[in-house]
Amino acid sequence: xxxxxxxxxxxxxxxxxxxxxxxxxxxxxxxxxxxxxxxxxxxxxxxxxxxxxxxxxxxxxxxxxxxxxxxxxxxxxxxxxxxxxxxxxxxxxxxxxxxxxxxxxxxxxxxxxxxxxxxxxxxxxxxxxxxxxxxxxxxxxxxxxxxxxxxxxxxxxxxxxxxxxxxxxxxxxxxxxxxxxxxxxxxxxxxxxxxxxxxxxxxxxxxxxxxxxxxxxxxxxxxxxxxxxxxxxxxxxxxxxxxxxxxxxxxxxxxxxxxxxxxxxxxxxxxxxxxxxxxxxxxxxxxxxxxxxxxxxxxxxxxxxxxxxxxxxxxxxxxxxxxxxxxxxxxxxxxxxxxxxxxxxxxxxxxxxxxxxxxxxxxxxxxxxxxxxxxxxxxxxxxxxxxxxxxxxxxxxxxxxxxxxxxxxxxxxxxxxxxxxxxxxxxxxxxxxxxxxxxxxxxxxxxxxxxxxxxxxxxxxxxxxxxxxxxxxxxxxxxxxxxxxxxxxxxxxxxxxxxxxxxxxxxxxxxxxxxxxxxxxxxxxxxxxxxxxxxxxxxxxxxxxxxxxxxxxxxxxxxxxxxxxxxxxxxxxxxxxxxxxxxxxxxxxxxxxxxxxxxxxxxxxxxxx
Numbered sequence: 001x002x003x004x005x006x007x008x009x010x011x012x013x014x015x016x017x018x019x020x021x022x023x024x025x026x027x028x029x030x031x032x033x034x035x036x037x038x039x040x041x042x043x044x045x046x047x048x049x050x051x052x053x054x055x056x057x058x059x060x061x062x063x064x065x066x067x068x069x070x071x072x073x074x075x076x077x078x079x080x081x082x083x084x085x086x087x088x089x090x091x092x093x094x095x096x097x098x099x100x101x102x103x104x105x106x107x108x109x110x111x112x113x114x115x116x117x118x119x120x121x122x123x124x125x126x127x128x129x130x131x132x133x134x135x136x137x138x139x140x141x142x143x144x145x146x147x148x149x150x151x152x153x154x155x156x157x158x159x160x161x162x163x164x165x166x167x168x169x170x171x172x173x174x175x176x177x178x179x180x181x182x183x184x185x186x187x188x189x190x191x192x193x194x195x196x197x198x199x200x201x202x203x204x205x206x207x208x209x210x211x212x213x214x215x216x217x218x219x220x221x222x223x224x225x226x227x228x229x230x231x232x233x234x235x236x237x238x239x240x241x242x243x244x245x246x247x248x249x250x251x252x253x254x255x256x257x258x259x260x261x262x263x264x265x266x267x268x269x270x271x272x273x274x275x276x277x278x279x280x281x282x283x284x285x286x287x288x289x290x291x292x293x294x295x296x297x298x299x300x301x302x303x304x305x306x307x308x309x310x311x312x313x314x315x316x317x318x319x320x321x322x323x324x325x326x327x328x329x330x331x332x333x334x335x336x337x338x339x340x341x342x343x344x345x346x347x348x349x350x351x352x353x354x355x356x357x358x359x360x361x362x363x364x365x366x367x368x369x370x371x372x373x374x375x376x377x378x379x380x381x382x383x384x385x386x387x388x389x390x391x392x393x394x395x396x397x398x399x400x401x402x403x404x405x406x407x408x409x410x411x412x413x414x415x416x417x418x419x420x421x422x423x424x425x426x427x428x429x430x431x432x433x434x435x436x437x438x439x440x441x442x443x444x445x446x447x448x449x450x451x452x453x454x455x456x457x458x459x460x461x462x463x464x465x466x467x468x469x470x471x472x473x474x475x476x477x478x479x480x481x482x483x484x485x486x487x488x489x490x491x492x493x494x495x496x497x498x499x500x501x502x503x504x505x506x507x508x509x510x511x512x513x514x515x516x517x518x519x520x521x522x523x524x525x526x527x528x529x530x531x532x533x534x535x536x537x538x539x540x541x542x543x544x545x546x547x548x549x550x551x552x553x554x555x556x557x558x559x560x561x562x563x564x565x566x567x568x569x570x571x572x573x574x575x576x577x578x579x580x581x582x583x584x585x586x587x588x589x590x591x592x593x594x595x596x597x598x599x600x601x602x603x604x605x606x607x608x609x
Contacts, residue, residue, distance in 0.1 A: 012196050013139040014148050017132035018155045019189050020090060023182055024125035025159030026166060027097075028062055028429075029300070031118075033164050033323040034171030034178045035059070036483045041175040042110040047480060047490055054111040055479065056228055060430060061115050064224045065122035066129060067426035072213050073130035074419020075271045079208075081199040082131040082138070082415050089127025090190040096121035097186055100179035129156075129422050134414040137406045138200050143349050149406060150345015150399025154337050157398055160300070161327075161334040168324030209271040215260035216272060220427065222253030227434035231441065233473035238445045239438060273416055281408035282417065284547035285353070285401050286424050291540035292361060292397055293428025295368070295533040298436025299390075302529055303330060305440070309481030310376055310519055313511035323484040332384040336391020337398075345399030353404030354547050360396030361541035365534050367393055372530040376519045393537075397544070404547060436529050437478070443525025444474035448518065455517050456492075459504040465496060477518065487514045 170177040226249030234240035308322040367390035453470035
């Protein structure tokens with residue numbers, strides 16, 4: 001009876017945590033397609049230079065706060081109970097989803113309200129993401145964790161793409177529905193979690209590392225804010241990387257993070273267990289995760305701009321309808337995830353994470369080569385096939401890699417370890433957006449101004465005004481495409497268009513002029529951006545291969561079992577970097593306990609052949 005109850009509970013834990021991760025990741029992207037409707041509802045023009053920061057923070061604020069808080073919340077889960085922290089996350093997420101729906105302000109004050117509520121909603125999302133993997137790992141036996149974590153991971157990644165479609169459908173009906181849709185789901189999940197989930201993991205009691213939390217939060221926020229503002233123009237520059245504010249954030253944030261690393265080696269109860277990186281599977285898995293995130297994170301934005309700014313208008317879609325259709329035409333990417341993720345997770349339980357994670361990154365690199373070779377005005381079946389291959393590659397990688405990371409962790413470090421891993425993923429998303437946008441903007445800046453100026457003058461626009469429009473930073477063009485605005489109509493303005501002959505005004509604001517204008521410069525940027533993604537995936541594949549064979553961390557119950565684990569480990573591949581002797585591998589993967597913590601719980605990372 002106990003066995004049956006335990007078997008039944010693990011599926012409850014998986015289904016509830018998967019629901020939590022799904023709703024959290026859907027909300028990471030649901031605004032992207034719905035932003036035009038939200039800004040129209042607020043009465044704010046996001047393309048006005050003074051309003052661009054509202055646009056960026058509505059897109060990025062949720063990602064930044066989840067990246068910063070997941071490690072601290074994972075640590076709190078280890079100390080006070082993962083289910084307790086997870087339940088609090090569901091409740092907080094529900095409360096601020098309601099607050100977002102009930103927005104009564106308009107104008108810039110309304111935009112500011114939404115940003116603050118999104119940040120607080122992100123606190124709930126961080127609690128969900130920080131503890132879900134640890135709850136699953138506690139609930140499932142080692143031979144089924146790959147499948148369980150794979151399903152959870154695929155739901156999370158698929159959620160970021162499903163959010164595009166959901167936001168695109170609900171936004172035009174009523175922008176508040178974009179936030180309201182989360183309320184019944186999260187309310188149900190909150191009640192279900194409080195009633196059915198239970199804490200059965202190993203707790204690691206200790207004091208909160210206040211200095212570590214402070215320096216980590218300040219340092220990471222500074223770096224991510226610097227990246228966010230680095231893609232905006234500064235003075236006469238097309239981007240802000242030379243801005244004193246951006247440089248201060250990046251350099252100062254990096255120095256604070258260095259101080260954080262020093263602090264974590266000195267305190268008795270650190271929030272960020274650097275000694276976990278002595279475990280080969282954990283270190284290699286997180287390096288691969290960071291690099292795959294760099295390759296994948298900005299891809300979503302680039303593909304949306306490609307579809308909305310060029311491909312869809314050329315096929316007769318109005319600019320206003322392109323956000324929704326861009327989300328629909330990107331669904332093959334989600335299909336690839338859904339097919340490959342659970343299957344690779346299931347197979348990794350039997351054969352280990354290395355072949356699937358490594359192969360997945362190689363497949364993803366191949367898909368980026370495919371996208372790189374496509375003409376800007378591609379045939380959709382070729383584009384869709386490349387997206388399926390990319391989704392399959394990322395799905396092959398994500399589930400086994402996550403399972404390999406979680407299996408390598410001692411039971412009393414699963415919460416903080418999962419938080420550290422999620423921090424790498426979420427930080428990679430923000431960093432990737434900054435990198436991809438910068439590469440595309442650099443490509444546009446080379447030839448777009450001259451092409452735009454000559455094209456506008458050829459169709460009756462005053463040369464002085466044409467030069468002014470052409471001198472606008474390329475990021476304005478990208479934001480206009482991303483938001484589904486008519487780019488030329490937005491850049492010229494109604495008064496300039498009214499002074500033109502109707503035929504010229506119609507052509508300039510039609511579906512062929514802007515896509516033809518931007519195709520060449522945009523392709524130049526694509527070549528550089530996809531080249532970067534290919535390199536990131538290949539390095540991630542190398543890191544995945546270096547993780548070693550299939551192994552799990554064993555928690556021996558008595559000294560005799562410790563001896564057995566040590567004997568077994570001397571016959572297998574080393575796990576700790578730099579440990580090559582048989583004697584040194586007796587404790588492979590073991591994490592030295594903090595003062596006052598027994599070493600027994602951290603003994604024995606045992607390879608399984």
